[in-house]
Amino acid sequence: MFRIEPRKEPSRAMAYATPFLALLLTILAGFVLFALLGKDPLKATWIIFIEPLTTLYSISEMMVKATPLILIGIGLALGFRAGVWNIGAEGQFTMGALTGGAMALALYQIEGFWVLPLICLAGIFGGMAWAAIPALLRTRFNTNEILVSLMLVYIATLLLSIMVHGPLRSPEGMNFPESRLFHDAALMPVLIEGTRAHWGFIVALLVALAAYLLLRFHIVGLALKVVGQAPRAARFAGFSEKRMVWFSFLVSGGLAGLAGVFEATGPVGQLVPALPVGYGFTAIIVAFLGRLHPAGIVVGGLLLALTYIGGESAQISMQLPSSTTRVFQGLLLFFLLTTDILVNYKIKSVRARPGAITLNRP
Amino acid sequence: MILSNMWKGLTGALMALAMFFAANAVMAASHAKKLKVAFVYVGPVGDHGWTYQHHQAMKAVKAKFGDKVETTHVENVSEGPDAERVIQQLAQKGNDLIFTTSFGFMNPTLKVAKRFPKVKFEHATGFKRAANVSTYNTRFYEGRYVAGVAAGKLTKTNTIGYIASFPIPEVVMGINASYLGAKSVNPDVKIKVIWVSTWFDPGKEAAAAKALVDQGADILFQHTDSPAAMKLAEQKGILALGQASDMKAFGPNAQYTSLVNDWSGYSISRVQAVMDGTWKSTNTWGGLKDGMLTMPKWSAKVPADVAKLADEVKAKIIAGTFHPFTGPLKKQDGSVALKDGEVIDDGALSGMNYYVEGVDGSLPK
Numbered sequence: 001m002f003r004i005e006p007r008k009e010p011s012r013a014m015a016y017a018t019p020f021l022a023l024l025l026t027i028l029a030g031f032v033l034f035a036l037l038g039k040d041p042l043k044a045t046w047i048i049f050i051e052p053l054t055t056l057y058s059i060s061e062m063m064v065k066a067t068p069l070i071l072i073g074i075g076l077a078l079g080f081r082a083g084v085w086n087i088g089a090e091g092q093f094t095m096g097a098l099t100g101g102a103m104a105l106a107l108y109q110i111e112g113f114w115v116l117p118l119i120c121l122a123g124i125f126g127g128m129a130w131a132a133i134p135a136l137l138r139t140r141f142n143t144n145e146i147l148v149s150l151m152l153v154y155i156a157t158l159l160l161s162i163m164v165h166g167p168l169r170s171p172e173g174m175n176f177p178e179s180r181l182f183h184d185a186a187l188m189p190v191l192i193e194g195t196r197a198h199w200g201f202i203v204a205l206l207v208a209l210a211a212y213l214l215l216r217f218h219i220v221g222l223a224l225k226v227v228g229q230a231p232r233a234a235r236f237a238g239f240s241e242k243r244m245v246w247f248s249f250l251v252s253g254g255l256a257g258l259a260g261v262f263e264a265t266g267p268v269g270q271l272v273p274a275l276p277v278g279y280g281f282t283a284i285i286v287a288f289l290g291r292l293h294p295a296g297i298v299v300g301g302l303l304l305a306l307t308y309i310g311g312e313s314a315q316i317s318m319q320l321p322s323s324t325t326r327v328f329q330g331l332l333l334f335f336l337l338t339t340d341i342l343v344n345y346k347i348k349s350v351r352a353r354p355g356a357i358t359l360n361r362p
Numbered sequence: 363m364i365l366s367n368m369w370k371g372l373t374g375a376l377m378a379l380a381m382f383f384a385a386n387a388v389m390a391a392s393h394a395k396k397l398k399v400a401f402v403y404v405g406p407v408g409d410h411g412w413t414y415q416h417h418q419a420m421k422a423v424k425a426k427f428g429d430k431v432e433t434t435h436v437e438n439v440s441e442g443p444d445a446e447r448v449i450q451q452l453a454q455k456g457n458d459l460i461f462t463t464s465f466g467f468m469n470p471t472l473k474v475a476k477r478f479p480k481v482k483f484e485h486a487t488g489f490k491r492a493a494n495v496s497t498y499n500t501r502f503y504e505g506r507y508v509a510g511v512a513a514g515k516l517t518k519t520n521t522i523g524y525i526a527s528f529p530i531p532e533v534v535m536g537i538n539a540s541y542l543g544a545k546s547v548n549p550d551v552k553i554k555v556i557w558v559s560t561w562f563d564p565g566k567e568a569a570a571a572k573a574l575v576d577q578g579a580d581i582l583f584q585h586t587d588s589p590a591a592m593k594l595a596e597q598k599g600i601l602a603l604g605q606a607s608d609m610k611a612f613g614p615n616a617q618y619t620s621l622v623n624d625w626s627g628y629s630i631s632r633v634q635a636v637m638d639g640t641w642k643s644t645n646t647w648g649g650l651k652d653g654m655l656t657m658p659k660w661s662a663k664v665p666a667d668v669a670k671l672a673d674e675v676k677a678k679i680i681a682g683t684f685h686p687f688t689g690p691l692k693k694q695d696g697s698v699a700l701k702d703g704e705v706i707d708d709g710a711l712s713g714m715n716y717y718v719e720g721v722d723g724s725l726p727k
Contacts, residue, residue: 057454061447161559165529165726174489175715176465176530196446267443273559274442274466312444315436316451322406322438 003348014343019289022335029331039318047317048310058309060195064267065305068259070204070298072283074211075252077292083228084248088149089256090280091156092127096257097264098160099126101271104186105168105179115185120261127257128250130156135249139242161273168271179271188266200262208294256280285333399423399633400457401435402448404464405562411587411606415623416463422626423633441466446473453478459636471495482641484632491643498628501649503539504679505621505657507686509603510543512664512672513581514551516601523574524555525567525584525591529725531714533585538718539686540583545720554579557726564590592616601663608658618663622656651680692719
């Protein structure tokens with residue numbers, strides 16, 4: 001007989017262990033899945049999780065994919081700590097790409113060291129402005145920020161589409177919906193020669209470090225935590241909830257915008273309607289997988305990037321369906337949420353006694 | 363963290379080097395036997411439209427060359443940042459010929475092609491080429507004109523509904539050709555266009571189809587890839603023109619004919635060319651004559667006299683004695699597009715960015 005008992009205090013050990021447990025369970029579930037599909041499960045798991053780590057090219061591509069995931073994940077985690085649910089990072093990412101890209105096009109053929117920083121700033125402001133809408137509605141009218149930020153994703157995507165169909169459309173592009181290719185001064189410098197890995201990855205790591213210092217040593221870190229976990233105590237302590245909502249949205253929006261402009265000026269090099277591919281949503285998994293901790297988010301971002309690259313390789317070399325990647329990501333989040341029960345509860349094996357109540361309420 | 367990444371990078375680099383040599387050795391050994399051919403798709407192979415037909419071409423290549431080729435396909439590749447990596451990986455895995463089958467793969471294909479000068483690339487529907495990048499496309503407008511002739515006779519409400527994707531020349535010329543075909547037999551015919559800004563989104567396509575029916579359309583044309591509009595036409599008991607593949611299964615009563623893209627012949631000829639060492643960068647624009655575009659038999663809903671009329675037009679197009687865009691032709695704004703008797707040239711056609719006179723609405727800007 002087993003019994004699930006609430007713990008007196010959440011287990012720190014479990015909080016760190018469950019992401020690994022979830023990963024293990026995901027891999028096991030993948031095994032079963034591949035076997036059912038009639039594919040060699042060992043080979044498939046190898047191709048998805050190990051092989052990408054063995055070539056410089058796939059490692060560089062992992063960095064390309066991890067960059068936006070880490071940047072957005074860090075921003076979201078700050079808000080999630082304070083109980084501010086920005087679900088619309090995808091929209092802020094798109095707006096960042098759009099405003100940054102528009103700046104790049106406005107500065108077309110203009111050289112100068114200041115060109116790229118200006119483009120990045122434009123991207124940050126774009127993301128911030130988009131995130132300011134749910135922040136304003138929440139603080140002024142108490143609107144649900146989950147719904148507002150989510151709905152704004154679709155508006156941002158359509159706005160990008162309108163812009164590349166119209167004003168930002170390439171004049172040499174025969175009406176095809178895409179912008180000019182950005183000129184060299186507007187492109188992110190490459191980190192590893194011959195690959196697409198760019199300096200944005202280093203920026204993402206620095207942002208993670210900054211977030212760590214903020215949470216560890218700055219009063220804002222404490223304020224976020226208190227507002228999230230004990231709103232009443234926060235009021236007594238003089239932390240303003242409104243201010244935290246604004247802070248969370250502006251920071252996460254700005255970082256998502258930066259991720260967007262990195263994507264446009266990095267691997268893509270122009271504005272296309274298909275620019276947003278869901279990083280804003282995947283970053284939510286990254287944030288939780290990383291336990292809302294900056295170091296964890298860096299690891300989580302790399303892991304999720306790995307599933308993208310590995311899933312593609314599996315498609316190429318084993319002709320596995322393209323949905324493999326998304327199934328894996330879904331499983332990972334699912335197992336993380338289910339194993340998280342171990343953080344607050346423990347499973348005890350007990351001898352069955354007649355009349356014993358085997359399930360305790362928390 | 364950074365340190366361990368550097369380690370990973372270093373060991374990764376060494377392993378990559380080792381694998382590179384190993385792969386080269388293997389390739390040198392097996393190269394004489396097998397040609398590696400890869401296909402990159404924008405949609406799922408089961409879209410029953412655009413991607414499905416390209417997948418058929420891959421199967422045809424496999425069937426034709428058997429053991430002499432090794433084929434790979436990657437589906438659902440977004441036209442955004444991921445395309446370049448997929449194409450790069452395929453090139454890196456030793457593929458000799460790579461078909462990238464959507465317009466949005468144009469720049470990624472060219473970027474990768476630059477890095478792999480020995481790999482040959484075939485990009486469908488693009489307009490940029492390189493020494494190792496060919497482009498190929500189909501003259502869909504020919505079939506649309508023929509289908510338009512039949513539709514002009516078949517419509518009772520004098521309204522054709524048209525679901526369009528993006529206002530690019532290929533789509534715009536399709537609308538114009540359909541309208542001109544219908545008008546040539548029915549001066550009162552109208553064409554209503556809804557732009558859905560997607561190639562494949564069954565939900566949006568169905569909603570657009572419904573809106574067109576509500577506006578009085580009793581024949582649906584589409585330039586999107588899913589069979590959603592065909593299904594709706596079947597439900598509503600009206601007619602529809604199949605797109606990209608034979609969609610009869612989705613509209614046994616609704617489909618009066620279909621425009622079937624047959625890429626098999628082209629794909630096979632290009633694989634053959636690589637094998638023979640005669641492959642060159644080319645721009646192919648084939649139509650009804652070349653068999654790149656085919657139309658299945660008219661359905662029972664098409665009376666014999668209508669079928670005969672449309673077939674005659676089709677025969678003239680195949681014979682080269684008639685071009686759907688022949689003057690006098692005016693643009694929507696009333697200015698002259700083609701003088702009396704003038705036939706449009708391919709350059710002007712492939713840059714077509716205007717509606718012809720008589721088409722309702724305006725092009726999205």
